[in-house]
Amino acid sequence: MNKLNPLLIVVVTSVFALLALSQCSKRDNETTTYDFEHNLADLNQVQIIGKKIFFDKNLSSPAGQSCASCHNPATGFSDPALKPFSEGAVAGRFGNRNAPPLGYLSFSPVRYFDNVDSTFVGGLFLDGRVNSLKEQVRFPLLNHLEMNNGSISEVVTKVSQANYATLFKNTFGKNIFDDTTAAFDAISKAVAEFERSEQVSPFSSKYDAYLDGEASLTPQELRGLQLFNDTAKGKCANCHPSDADNDFGAALFTDFTYDNIGLPHNPNATTSQSDWGLGAIVNNPSMNGQFKVPSLRNVAVSAPYFHNGYFDNLNDAVRFYSERDVPGKFPAPEASQNVNKDELGDLHLTPQEIDDIVAFLKTLTDGY
Numbered sequence: 446m447n448k449l450n451p452l453l454i455v456v457v458t459s460v461f462a463l464l465a466l467s468q469c470s471k472r473d474n475e476t477t478t479y480d481f482e483h484n485l486a487d488l489n490q491v492q493i494i495g496k497k498i499f500f501d502k503n504l505s506s507p508a509g510q511s512c513a514s515c516h517n518p519a520t521g522f523s524d525p526a527l528k529p530f531s532e533g534a535v536a537g538r539f540g541n542r543n544a545p546p547l548g549y550l551s552f553s554p555v556r557y558f559d560n561v562d563s564t565f566v567g568g569l570f571l572d573g574r575v576n577s578l579k580e581q582v583r584f585p586l587l588n589h590l591e592m593n594n595g596s597i598s599e600v601v602t603k604v605s606q607a608n609y610a611t612l613f614k615n616t617f618g619k620n621i622f623d624d625t626t627a628a629f630d631a632i633s634k635a636v637a638e639f640e641r642s643e644q645v646s647p648f649s650s651k652y653d654a655y656l657d658g659e660a661s662l663t664p665q666e667l668r669g670l671q672l673f674n675d676t677a678k679g680k681c682a683n684c685h686p687s688d689a690d691n692d693f694g695a696a697l698f699t700d701f702t703y704d705n706i707g708l709p710h711n712p713n714a715t716t717s718q719s720d721w722g723l724g725a726i727v728n729n730p731s732m733n734g735q736f737k738v739p740s741l742r743n744v745a746v747s748a749p750y751f752h753n754g755y756f757d758n759l760n761d762a763v764r765f766y767s768e769r770d771v772p773g774k775f776p777a778p779e780a781s782q783n784v785n786k787d788e789l790g791d792l793h794l795t796p797q798e799i800d801d802i803v804a805f806l807k808t809l810t811d812g813y
């Protein structure tokens with residue numbers, strides 16, 4: 446806030462007040478989103494614009510869907526509908542991947558191949574096909590299964606008519622809307638800056654308080670943490686590191702690598718075609734079935750789980766790691782190449798130990 450002059454604050458606040466009034470009736474049952482949406486604390490001007498775009502339901506075709514529809518702050522910026530696949534702006538259209546939480550993505554490096562560990566690292570989307578948050582913004586806006594705009598100029602026109610258009614012009618230049626490419630670039634930049642803000646990556650979970658010595662974990666949560674880190678038991682931290690002692694200087698619960706954990710095809714998908722993930726992007730069949738290791742922050746509120754939403758609860762998701770290779774427990778992997786059998790699949794965790802890990806995962810929800 447200290448970066449804004451007082452006049453601007455008054456203007457911005459009035460715009461928000463108007464917006465709040467105009468949207469009240471539509472949003473009665475979205476209380477949590479509503480409160481978050483209008484909190485501008487610690488956002489700079491570009492981030493404020495990005496936040497307004499992120500929540501703007503007029504930016505889909507037909508109108509009615511915003512980024513926040515599938516990435517709701519109340520569910521860790523994932524889809525609040527407890528379904529594996531999100532419905533697009535056009536009713537009845539579904540993609541084949543589960544809308545992931547968006548927190549902590551700003552830490553993701555640009556995708557590169559790590560020769561030492563022989564694995565790709567970094568990149569966005571679950572298959573790593575784009576490199577930056579800014580570059581990513583156009584995809585959902587133009588995807589016919591999501592926000593369904595026909596072109597970037599359609600998006601720019603809508604933003605130029607939005608109630609934050611003046612703020613946009615004051616920030617990016619009064620003639621910005623005359624140049625579609627520049628305007629779309631500014632839109633992408635603003636959304637990415639909002640996604641990079643502390644509002645999206647607040648590090649405010651019970652676990653963070655515990656690391657700071659301001660909260661203590663229950664005995665069960667501590668047992669879960671130990672199992673999570675234990676390289677002979679849960680082995681989770683092998684891929685979801687729980688400490689801040691890494692290149693990123695923060696406990697992110699992902700090392701941004703890729704793995705094939707052997708998930709079965711989701712029979713509820715709209716296609717029986719296989720999803721090869723990273724393998725299709727880098728054109729290397731030996732990497733079929735590999736998907737990005739996601740952060741586990743906010744995982745307790747972001748069901749369903751995995752790239753295809755195969756499991757609707759955490760207990761089953763963790764049980765899968767322990768029992769995948771026990772005959773008769775789960776269907777065969779969708780991609781049989783390179784299934785990781787060293788670190789997961791037959792962990793011999795007891796039901797109590799699985800509960801303990803789940804109890805620990807619940808300490809990763811922001812807003813403690």
Ligand code: HEC
Binds near residue numbers: 510511514550591
């Ligand atoms: C209809 C639901 C839907 C809407 C609307 C939507 N998304 Fe997504 N989002 C998804 C899905 C599904 C994925 C995963 C797709 C994939 O990996 O192929 C995703 C992935 C992402 C990712 C990458 C996450 C990661 O882990 O790398 C970002 C960033 C993102 N969305 C931001 C946005 C923004 C910004 C908007 C609005 C301009 C938006 N999304 C609108 C469903 C949606």
Ligand code: HEC
Binds near residue numbers: 545
């Ligand atoms: C070898 C690396 C690796 C290990 C070890 C590992 N994971 Fe994962 N984890 C992944 C990958 C990769 C994904 C995404 C897979 C996909 O969607 O296809 C994932 C996804 C998840 C998800 C789903 C998150 C979401 O938002 O959908 C949960 C929950 C999870 N892991 C928990 C655990 C727990 C608990 C352990 C230990 C018992 C563990 N993981 C061990 C690599 C690993």
